[in-house]
Amino acid sequence: MATGRTHRPATRSRGIPEATVARLPLYLRALTALSERSVPTVSSEELATAAGVNSAKLRKDFSYLGSYGTRGVGYDVEYLVYQISRELGLTQDWPVVIVGIGNLGAALANYGGFASRGFRVAALIDADAAQAGKMVAGLPIRHTDELESIIADNLVSIGVIATPAGAAQEVCDRLVAAGVTSILNFAPTVLSVPDGVDVRKVDLSIELQILAFHEQRKAGEELGEAVATARKAVKRPGSDGDVPAVMPV
Amino acid sequence: MATGRTHRPATRSRGIPEATVARLPLYLRALTALSERSVPTVSSEELATAAGVNSAKLRKDFSYLGSYGTRGVGYDVEYLVYQISRELGLTQDWPVVIVGIGNLGAALANYGGFASRGFRVAALIDADAAQAGKMVAGLPIRHTDELESIIADNLVSIGVIATPAGAAQEVCDRLVAAGVTSILNFAPTVLSVPDGVDVRKVDLSIELQILAFHEQRKAGEELGEAVATARKAVKRPGSDGDVPAVMPV
DNA sequence: CCATCTTTGTGCACGCGTTCACAAAGACAT
DNA sequence: ATGTCTTTGTGAACGCGTGCACAAAGATGG
Structure with missing residues (x-):
């Protein structure tokens, strides 16, 4: 998550795990791209690569929606696009x-x-x-x-x-x-x-701070603080309570 | 997150869990607000409420950074602001x-x-x-x-x-x-x-789709599809492969 | 019809994250 | 100094998510 999600007690909505729901849009995007190229079917391996996830995870995710695949062949792209869209409620306005x-x-x-x-x-x-x-x-x-x-x-x-x-x-x-x-x-x-x-x-702001944490760690470990000290250290100027005129993101 | 995070094998960076790192900016924001109001100390309970998390979770998070609290009193706001800032690498430019x-x-x-x-x-x-x-x-x-x-x-x-x-x-x-x-x-x-x-x-787009999933579920369960059918169903107009002139978010 | 081959669907184990509950620690008053 | 009271820090249990590994299913060819 880069995105921060807010206090949801990891409720399992209608039997579909929250983590799976969060990945469905990812699959949908990859499937839509395939659909545009008129690819008829896709294997879990291919689709997983396109979506940047593990293939076993993808198959398990789809299993929560039902058995839409064909063994030895893969998944029908168009059918899957429809099913995921429907599941996500994207067929509504x-x-x-x-x-x-x-x-x-x-x-x-x-x-x-x-x-x-x-x-x-x-x-x-x-x-x-x-x-x-x-x-x-x-x-x-x-x-x-x-x-x-x-x-x-x-x-x-x-x-x-x-x-x-x-x-x-x-x-x-x-x-x-x-x-x-x-x-x-x-x-x-x-x-x-x-x-x-x-x-x-x-x-x-939070996303950047998380990146900075890892960045600092990388610099400290791999370069022996060389880069870290090269960047001029600055004392914190202030806070960000109510941002003034400018739009906070 | 809402924010989507990308394939990180949940590496535990320097002993600090990834989930904890993701919350540090949240604590920092709440602490900064307290600092501006010149609040000297804060209990885990108060700070947890302000940051929207469980107080036990907050204490465990802080325990990864060291023992910065005083039993019977709470945490020193200024000191904690400094420690978290340093941990996140925010004292650098x-x-x-x-x-x-x-x-x-x-x-x-x-x-x-x-x-x-x-x-x-x-x-x-x-x-x-x-x-x-x-x-x-x-x-x-x-x-x-x-x-x-x-x-x-x-x-x-x-x-x-x-x-x-x-x-x-x-x-x-x-x-x-x-x-x-x-x-x-x-x-x-x-x-x-x-x-x-x-x-x-x-x-x-992903955040909205996740919201839509839960929204659909709510409408279906609580109102018996009344609202769902009230909204005129639309067939998907197209995809979003390469968005044209307009800036994709 | 049978054998082979590909790919799905899932049982299982493992590890991370969360939460409860409590003992230890320290402040504070007497 | 001693007792009380507040709050931290953490041991332990539980649940979710992940990924391996494999059996079942079906396609395909002979």
């Missing part, structure tokens, strides 16, 4: 709202991977009244005041939070109160939500 | 390059959480010659041709890939050849790298 249209929010709004997977950006919401009405990615920015009605009118159940850290919890509370039950959080804060609401977290 | 300055790349360049953690954006690199020289976040966009020299001149060991999926592997190869040993990948592709290079992956 999922309206999504993005709250916080700063640099990141705008980038997300322009993201091409949305529509192709059944996700549809229903509305863009920002607290800055001066931004209201401005067009981003073909949609007008709406003011936060309209949040509740937008959620209700569009039957939105998935919300994306791309606000500064300080505003995230309040936005989260309002989204949940309005009926949103799944939240993707880009703000660097721990969100508290009632039971029944899923939160997933994406935190660039 | 980490120059970072961002390759692919589309919507997302620009958002990352403007991200405020970089500098505050010892990460410094050394350069922005894009393949589009027409973009070269344009200023983003106070830095000029440099052309891909300069990639190797930029890496070498700045002793860069961490690279961020925010290019379209089709370009990611080539960029990755060049970064690695130039000396980069840690990569944060935002492109929706599986990157293959030699041993000794760390890759972490952030994939918005």
Whole structure:
């Protein structure tokens, strides 16, 4: 995970392990690529390589969905694409709202991977009244005041939070109160939500810090601190509680 | 994670479990907030709540770093901030390059959480010659041709890939050849790298698909498919192999 | 129809991560 | 100094995830 996932007691949803669910999109992407090249069938070995996982793991993952393979041949690409899509709920239309249209929010709004997977950006919401009405990615920015009605009118159940850290919890509370039950959080804060609401977290800063940890270790072990001391050591300038004007990722 | 992490055989780096390393930045953030409020000490219970984890887990995590707590009192906030920062390598200066300055790349360049953690954006690199020289976040966009020299001149060991999926592997190869040993990948592709290079992956599309899976499950169980059928089902429009003009996240 | 060969599906064992529960340690008051 | 009270640090048990290794299944050729 690079991505941080949030406190889920590793619930086994409908018999499908959480770890498997997290890999299904990976398989789906690899299968879609094969489908475009009109490849009819694929073995677990080939597909596993394409998805960057172990072939035994892949076969076990698929076994949770049912027996869709043919021994001696492999898996039917088209059929598997359909089954995984259905399992993930991608055959439905999922309206999504993005709250916080700063640099990141705008980038997300322009993201091409949305529509192709059944996700549809229903509305863009920002607290800055001066931004209201401005067009981003073909949609007008709406003011936060309209949040509740937008959620209700569009039957939105998935919300994306791309606000500064300080505003995230309040936005989260309002989204949940309005009926949103799944939240993707880009703000660097721990969100508290009632039971029944899923939160997933994406935190660039954390990912970089994890990389730095291993990087430091590599430099220390392999080069005898040579590189480490070459980089000029700096004392920590400050913190990042509420990031100012700039959009936190 | 939400964040997708990439094939790391759960190596235990220097005795500190990978899962613990992934939580250290979380603790650090909570501690930094306490430090700003001039809170001198904190108990494992309080800190665990603030970081959204179990208190026993937090204590065990800290025990891998050494015994920094005082029984009956708790942990010294400032001291712990320093220890974790040092453990994560944040007392060093980490120059970072961002390759692919589309919507997302620009958002990352403007991200405020970089500098505050010892990460410094050394350069922005894009393949589009027409973009070269344009200023983003106070830095000029440099052309891909300069990639190797930029890496070498700045002793860069961490690279961020925010290019379209089709370009990611080539960029990755060049970064690695130039000396980069840690990569944060935002492109929706599986990157293959030699041993000794760390890759972490952030994939918005995957996070949303995981949310959709649970959302579908909730709707199916609790509302008896009512909502599910209310949303108009759509057939999948297409795939996302190489996303066209728009920046993939 | 039978033999052979490929590939799936899974039983099993192992290791990591999480959590409980408690003993040890130290602060603090008397 | 002694007792009480709070909180840490960790031993131990449990559960999930992973990967090996193999038997069963089916395709394919003779």
